[in-house]
Amino acid sequence: xxxxxxLKDVRTFLPADQADDIVNELSENLRAQFEDREQELGxxxxxxEQESILxxxxxxxxxxxxxxxDQGGGLTFGRQLIGPALFPSYTRVLTINVAITVxxxxxxxxxxxxxxxxxxxVSGVALSILIQFGVxxxxxxxxxxxxxxxxxxxxDVARSLPGELQRSFPDRISEQLIGExxxxxxxxxxxxxxxxxxxxxxxxxxxxxxxxxxxxxxxGPGWESFHLPLLVILAISGIQPVVTFVRPRLVAVRSAxxxxxxxxxLAVFALSLNTGQWVVLTDAGAPTANELAGLAEINRWVGIxxxxxxxxxxxxxxxxxxxxxxxxxxxxxxFAPPTM
Amino acid sequence: MPHRSxxxxxxxxxxxxxxxxxxxxxxxxxxxAQLRTEHYGYALRKALLEIGLDIEENTLYPLLRRLESQxxxxxxxxxxxxxxxRFYRLAPDGELMLARLQQEWQDINASLDRIL
Numbered sequence: 112x113x114x115x116x117x118l119k120d121v122r123t124f125l126p127a128d129q130a131d132d133i134v135n136e137l138s139e140n141l142r143a144q145f146e147d148r149e150q151e152l153g154x155x156x157x158x159x160e161q162e163s164i165l166x167x168x169x170x171x172x173x174x175x176x177x178x179x180x181d182q183g184g185g186l187t188f189g190r191q192l193i194g195p196a197l198f199p200s201y202t203r204v205l206t207i208n209v210a211i212t213v214x215x216x217x218x219x220x221x222x223x224x225x226x227x228x229x230x231x232x233v234s235g236v237a238l239s240i241l242i243q244f245g246v247x248x249x250x251x252x253x254x255x256x257x258x259x260x261x262x263x264x265x266x267d268v269a270r271s272l273p274g275e276l277q278r279s280f281p282d283r284i285s286e287q288l289i290g291e292x293x294x295x296x297x298x299x300x301x302x303x304x305x306x307x308x309x310x311x312x313x314x315x316x317x318x319x320x321x322x323x324x325x326x327x328x329x330x331g332p333g334w335e336s337f338h339l340p341l342l343v344i345l346a347i348s349g350i351q352p353v354v355t356f357v358r359p360r361l362v363a364v365r366s367a368x369x370x371x372x373x374x375x376x377l378a379v380f381a382l383s384l385n386t387g388q389w390v391v392l393t394d395a396g397a398p399t400a401n402e403l404a405g406l407a408e409i410n411r412w413v414g415i416x417x418x419x420x421x422x423x424x425x426x427x428x429x430x431x432x433x434x435x436x437x438x439x440x441x442x443x444x445x446f447a448p449p450t451m
Numbered sequence: 452m453p454h455r456s457x458x459x460x461x462x463x464x465x466x467x468x469x470x471x472x473x474x475x476x477x478x479x480x481x482x483x484a485q486l487r488t489e490h491y492g493y494a495l496r497k498a499l500l501e502i503g504l505d506i507e508e509n510t511l512y513p514l515l516r517r518l519e520s521q522x523x524x525x526x527x528x529x530x531x532x533x534x535x536x537r538f539y540r541l542a543p544d545g546e547l548m549l550a551r552l553q554q555e556w557q558d559i560n561a562s563l564d565r566i567l
Contacts, residue, residue: 133516136492136537140512143493143536169509177513 113158114141117165124175133178141168192252201251204429209240246426297355297365305352305365309345316342328406331391333413337383344379348372366432373428380421389413478506480556482514483541483549486524491536515539523548 112120118138122130144164149156156164168174193201321330321338351368355361383389389410392398398406481504482495490498492512499506518524523545528537541549 135535137512139491139534139536140493140508142534143491144508147493147497174509177509178516 112162112165114138114145114161114165117141117168117171120171121175124172125178129178137174141165192248193255201247204251204432205244205247242422242425246422247429250426250429297359297362299356299359302352302356302359306349306356309349309352313342313345313349316345328390328409329393331388331410333383333386333389333410336386337379340379340382341376344372344375370428370432373424377421377424377428380417380424384414384417384421387414477556478504478510478514479518480549480552481506482511482518483523483545483552486539486541486545487549489538489540491531491538495539518545 118134118141121137122134125133141164145156145161148160148164316338321335323330348368351365351372355365387410390406390413392402392406481499485495485498492508492515495515496506496508496511499511515524515526519526519539519542523542524539525542525545526537526539528535530536531538
């Protein structure tokens with residue numbers, strides 16, 4: 112890690128109104144420390160020696176936390192789960208997510224007015240907020256453990272593990288949360304991959320369009336309610352990889368587009384979940400009690416699968432929102448700075 | 452009769468946390484006293500280290516800003532060795548505060564001397 116990169120990381124977590132001043136001062140102090148060490152050694156510092164000084168200075172998020180006027184805050188259940196360093200970001204992300212939910216509910220209300228049942232009860236909204244709270248909290252608890260050095264493998268265990276697994280899960284989560292936002296361009300291969308996945312999914316949805324038959328069953332209103340909206344959302348989301356392929360430095364555009372897509376998909380899933388009846392019996396003859404029970408069981412499992420998909424989508428929304436927020440805080444713009 | 456085991460921090464860890472508590476207040480006195488002469492952050496840290504006070508950068512640099520926001524220190528950006536640095540010095544309120552803290556320190560010290 113270079114000094115510039117280190118300072119950039121610190122800046123991310125500083126109060127915006129003081130960030131420049133603090134970073135300038137910290138930069139001068141660290142440069143003075145480098146020069147001091149160079150004088151002692153009688154030569155320029157190597158990259159490793161510079162990194163060693165920066166590591167000794169502390170993790171950027173913790174360094175920045177010391178400059179926050181309010182060192183209070185935190186989430187505690189028996190032991191502290193989220194400390195004061197991460198707590199402001201935690202509340203911010205949670206607020207953004209709840210705000211997004213409110214927007215979804217407003218959209219849902221408009222859809223409901225057009226005859227589609229959606230979020231029929233307040234409990235649906237409450238459940239959605241509860242899930243968001245759980246997912247966001249889990250992510251931040253993992254990040255807190257990584258930052259505080261907990262949750263890492265004991266050294267002897269780490270050595271026995273292959274490459275990537277040597278770093279603990281919280282470490283990797285932490286890198287996702289804190290590290291990736293600093294990527295200054297979307298690799299073209301990522302844009303190609305995004306486009307390919309989107310195109311394949313759109314293609315599959317076009318081929319498997321309702322109504323279709325599965326043995327003695329056929330697609331029901333639950334499937335029909337999300338098929339077309341999902342197709343449209345995914346087709347629109349295909350624009351993003353094309354844009355980032357042409358302009359790789361529009362990194363925030365990718366985060367914003369992905370977060371928006373995830374929220375839209377969430378809304379469609381919720382609509383479908385409320386509609387239910389993903390498969391129904393074909394019209395041939397009156398159904399027996401056994402057939403009806405089997406059908407109910409299938410629909411129940413589809414509903415469970417859809418709920419799990421919603422939780423995963425929600426987690427991805429949180430991650431993308433986080434990246435977007437921190438990226439905009441770092442750069443103050445959707446454009447990444449030019450690489451030197 | 453079954454034993455009840457109580458988790459107790461190792462002695463070294465308890466000492467470390469008590470030591471930090473003990474130092475917390477004295478660091479402020481030391482910083483105020485040292486800033487009767489103007490210093491920038493890193494130079495102040497070195498000056499304190501030379502007299503035996505090793506204060507972490509992460510403690511010292513934010514502390515300087517906090518003391519400045521309380522009106523006890525004044526600062527200005529100035530060029531030295533062709534680089535801009537932020538120099539801190541004791542503000543008039545800081546001088547008054549230092550005098551009172553110094554008196555308090557001496558009183559505590561005298562009391563402790565009688566006990567220890």
